[in-house]
Amino acid sequence: xxxxxxxxxxxxxxxxxxxxxxxxxxxxxxxxxxxxxxxxxxxxxxxxxxxxxxxxxxxxxxxxxxxxxxxxxxxxxxxxxxxxxxxxxxxxxxxxxxxxxxxxxxxxxxxxxxxxxxxxxxxxxxxxxxxxxxxxxxxxxxxxxxxxxxxxxxxxxxxxxxxxxxxxxxxxxxxxxxxxxxxxxxxxxxxxxxxxxxxxxxxxxxxxxxxxxxxxxxxxxxxxxxxxxxxxxxxxxxxxxxxxxxxxxxxxxxxxxxxxxxxxxxxxxxxxxxxxxxxxxxxxxxxxxxxxxxxxxxxxxxxxxxxxxxxxxxxxxxxxxxxxxxxxxxxxxxxxxxxxxxxxxxxxxxxxxxxxxxxxxxxxxxxxxxxxxxxxxxxxxxxxxxxxxxxxxxxxxxxxxxxxxxxxxxxxxxxxxxxxxxxxxxxxxxxxxxxxxxxxxxxxxxxxxxxxxxxxxxxxxxxxxxxxxxxxxxxxxxxxxxxxxxxxxxxxxxxxxxxxxxxxxxxxxxxxxxxxxxxxxxxxxxxxxxxxxxxxxxxxxxxxxxxxxxxxxxxxxxxxxxxxxxxxxxxxxxxxxxxxxxxxxxxxxxxxxxxx
Numbered sequence: 001x002x003x004x005x006x007x008x009x010x011x012x013x014x015x016x017x018x019x020x021x022x023x024x025x026x027x028x029x030x031x032x033x034x035x036x037x038x039x040x041x042x043x044x045x046x047x048x049x050x051x052x053x054x055x056x057x058x059x060x061x062x063x064x065x066x067x068x069x070x071x072x073x074x075x076x077x078x079x080x081x082x083x084x085x086x087x088x089x090x091x092x093x094x095x096x097x098x099x100x101x102x103x104x105x106x107x108x109x110x111x112x113x114x115x116x117x118x119x120x121x122x123x124x125x126x127x128x129x130x131x132x133x134x135x136x137x138x139x140x141x142x143x144x145x146x147x148x149x150x151x152x153x154x155x156x157x158x159x160x161x162x163x164x165x166x167x168x169x170x171x172x173x174x175x176x177x178x179x180x181x182x183x184x185x186x187x188x189x190x191x192x193x194x195x196x197x198x199x200x201x202x203x204x205x206x207x208x209x210x211x212x213x214x215x216x217x218x219x220x221x222x223x224x225x226x227x228x229x230x231x232x233x234x235x236x237x238x239x240x241x242x243x244x245x246x247x248x249x250x251x252x253x254x255x256x257x258x259x260x261x262x263x264x265x266x267x268x269x270x271x272x273x274x275x276x277x278x279x280x281x282x283x284x285x286x287x288x289x290x291x292x293x294x295x296x297x298x299x300x301x302x303x304x305x306x307x308x309x310x311x312x313x314x315x316x317x318x319x320x321x322x323x324x325x326x327x328x329x330x331x332x333x334x335x336x337x338x339x340x341x342x343x344x345x346x347x348x349x350x351x352x353x354x355x356x357x358x359x360x361x362x363x364x365x366x367x368x369x370x371x372x373x374x375x376x377x378x379x380x381x382x383x384x385x386x387x388x389x390x391x392x393x394x395x396x397x398x399x400x401x402x403x404x405x406x407x408x409x410x411x412x413x414x415x416x417x418x419x420x421x422x423x424x425x426x427x428x429x430x431x432x433x434x435x436x437x438x439x440x441x442x443x444x445x446x447x448x449x450x451x452x453x454x455x456x457x458x459x460x461x462x463x464x465x466x467x468x469x470x471x472x473x474x475x476x477x478x479x480x481x482x483x484x485x486x487x488x489x490x491x492x493x494x495x496x497x498x499x500x501x502x503x504x505x506x507x508x509x510x511x512x513x514x515x516x517x518x519x520x521x522x523x524x525x526x527x528x529x530x531x532x533x534x535x536x537x538x539x540x541x542x543x544x545x546x547x548x549x550x551x552x553x554x555x556x557x558x559x560x561x562x563x564x565x566x567x568x569x570x571x572x573x574x575x576x577x578x579x580x581x582x583x584x585x586x587x588x589x590x591x592x593x594x595x596x
Contacts, residue, residue, distance in 0.1 A: 014499065021502040024509040028074055032061075032101050038108040038466035039063045042142075043094065044477035045081055052493055056500070057081040057090075059097050060476040062469045069451040071271045071469060073517055075480050075508035076101055080497035087120025094125065104129060109320050109470045111140040114149075133368055137320040137470075141313075143278055144264050144473035148207050150285075150309040151260050154302035155210060160253070163246050164202060164210065167217060170228050170242040171199040177231070177239075185227045194223045207264050211257035214250050221247060253299055259288045266442075267472040270518040273446055274472035275324035279331070279339045280402065280441075282314065286346035287398040311347050315354065319365035320470050326366050327464045328446050329432035331406065336362060338409040339402075369463060370424050378423070378459045403438045423457050480504060 032039065043059045059077040064070065077097045083089045098104045108131070112118040119139070126135035155161060174185050175198070189196035197220055200212035217224060225247070231239045263281040267274045289310075293303045326336045337359050344355035432449070433441075450457075450464040487503050488495055495503075511517045 017506060018499075018502055021506040021509075024506060025076075028061075028076060028509075029101055032103060032106065035063065035066075035106070037063055037066055038469075039103055039106045040109045040111070040470045041094075041097075041103075041107060042111040042471045042474045042476045044113060044474050045085060045090075048488060052488070054497075055081045055085070056497075057093050058477040058480045058504075059094070060480065061101070061103075062471055062476070064447065064465050064469045066465060069447045069465075071273065071447070072512070073270055073476060073508075074512060075476075075505050078480065078501040078504040085117055087117045087124060090117055090121035091124045094121065107131065107138075108466050109137050109140045109318075111142055111471045111474050113142045113145045113474055132372060133365065136365060137318065137323075137369075137467075140275070140318050140320050140470055140472075142472075142474040143267050143281075144207060144475055144478075146309075146313045147260050147264055147267075148205075150306055150313075151210070151257065152204060153309045154306040157302040157305060159298060160302050163249055166240075166242055166246060167214070167250065168202055169240070170224065171201075171213070171217065173231055173239050174224060174228055175199055181231070185223070188227055189220070189223050192223060195220055196223070208257075208261040211254065211261045214254050214257065218247075218250065218254065249298060252297070256288055256292055256299070259285055264473075268475040270476065271515065273324065273328075273468040275321055275470045276328035276331070276446060276468065277325075278317075278321045278472050279325045279336065279343070282310070282343055283339050283402055284398040285310070286343050287401060290346050307347050311349060314343065314347060315349070315358075319362060320467065321472070322362040323366045323369060324467050324470060326362075326428075327450075327460070327467060328444070329449050330436070330441050330444050330446075332430075332432070333363070333366065333428040334409055335406045338405055342405065367424070369467075370459065373463050374424075374459050377462045397438070399441060400438045403436075403441060423459055427457055427460055480508070 040062045041059055042062065043057060046056045046058060048054050048056065057077070057079055058075065061074050061076045063072050065072050077100075079093065079096075081089075081093060094110075098107070107129070110122065110125075112122070122139040126138050131138045155164060173181075175182055186196055197216045200209060200216050202210045202213045225242070225244075228239070228242055232241045263285060266277055266281060286307075289303050289307060293300050322336050322340070325331050325339070326333045331339065340358050340362065341355045344358065349355070433444070436444070446464075446468065450461050450468075454461045488500055508517060
């Protein structure tokens with residue numbers, strides 16, 4: 001509308017943006033050079049969408065700023081990974097990042113998923129760089145991936161899988177058997193003044209998708225059952241009735257899935273330490289599994305495979321998890337002992353000596369780490385403090401159960417402890433959270449505690465500065481992939497690798513200055529049209545069938561029309577579909593939209 005406006009060419013925009021990224025990258029390199037603390041990394045590999053060749057490796061850096069005790073995060077690399085995904089090539093890619101950012105001697109731990117090539121790469125890096133304590137803290141496995149594997153093991157139990165597949169089929173009948181059916185369902189919800197939610201499709205590799213599918217279904221159980229029964233009555237050959245008893249089983253199953261979902265969310269944080277919370281979340285999960293097993297019933301059959309998967313992880317759990325938990329004053333060393341012992345009992349390890357060996361290995365790791373830091377930063381402390389615990393009533397709530405057990409365990413340990421002489425002894429024998437309410441445990445400010453205790457515990461505070469920034473999951477990299485899926489869209493498939501890295505890293509750096517890197521959800525729906533459609537439904541603005549159309553359809557023989565050409569979806573679609581732009585055709589997963 002302004003004829004005097006001077007248009008800026010895309011080349012100029014790209015050049016200016018690239019200058020900003022080069023400056024931001026150099027500032028990060030300089031910052032790491034002056035940083036007097038360790039840096040921890042997360043990394044993962046992402047395959048390009050839209051049938052484009054090649055993959056990309058994302059590396060994010062995490063550390064705690066010593067002056068403010070704030071968690072910091074940066075996407076420092078988003079490079080094309082064109083070679084085969086072997087351990088050797090992955091090691092080479094990571095080494096390039098180490099060299100560019102001067103991090104060769106500043107890495108304490110790297111969080112990756114459980115792929116064998118990642119383990120191979122970490123073994124090679126461990127041999128080359130000789131990290132502290134023989135590298136026992138160097139490789140941390142992504143707990144969010146492990147939780148997903150654990151849940152999938154339970155969902156594959158035949159009776160549960162049959163129920164899940166029947167539920168998915170019911171949702172497909174309602175939402176994907178034709179546009180007319182979908183609009184009829186919307187009208188029924190509107191007339192009944194009931195909510196109408198687009199389904200969250202269950203996808204095996206997407207975290208918590210089964211929970212979200214059941215959750216959205218339960219919110220509209222009445223209308224879904226009513227409308228699906230109508231479909232079955234009209235065309236029983238095409239639509240099969242969803243058994244009524246399955247609704248009750250889903251209501252029983254979802255509280256268990258909610259525990260796993262909450263664990264994933266808690267362990268996916270950006271601006272607070274997540275590694276100290278892993279043991280707590282495993283404790284909550286093991287408590288819920290034990291309760292479900294005691295209740296019996298149909299769903300108790302899925303407990304055994306879940307426990308089997310959890311045992312496999314727990315017996316190989318990296319010591320960085322237990323050491324980080326010990327630096328949370330809510331647990332301390334005695335609390336970690338308690339959690340290890342109780343989790344081992346709930347998961348039913350066949351080896352009776354497993355818990356004892358795990359506790360001994362934790363003590364050896366924690367004290368060895370302290371001795372290493374003491375050699376570098378320590379001086380003798382002679383302060384002494386006495387402490388007594390407090391008790392609370394037992395509760396079936398896992399959090400209250402944990403707090404009660406921790407308190408009793410600390411009291412028992414305190415009664416037999418000698419006088420404290422060193423900083424280490426003073427910390428492990430003091431109850432810093434006496435009287436803390438159970439609801440306050442989950443929101444306790446661990447970084448704030450260590451910021452106020454720097455003078456009292458100079459060595460342990462240095463340990464906390466390095467260890468608490470270790471990530472429990474690789475969600476930071478996964479979130480970057482969600483963003484990259486929007487940048488490398490169907491309309492930008494010729495974007496170069498350098499430009500993609502610039503877009504990814506620069507956006508993260510700009511978000512970091514405003515402390516809003518956590519606002520990008522883990523898995524944001526990519527379907528723009530679907531989002532707009534849902535908003536219209538909730539505001540009762542979606543296009544509905546007229547009463548004449550409903551009456552005409554009701555008098556038909558039960559065969560329903562396919563969607564019109566302006567909104568066509570192939571019948572085999574199961575995954576979330578992606579749409580971008582205002583015209584053309586694109587595919588994602590198993591489905592394809594054609595729109596005009």
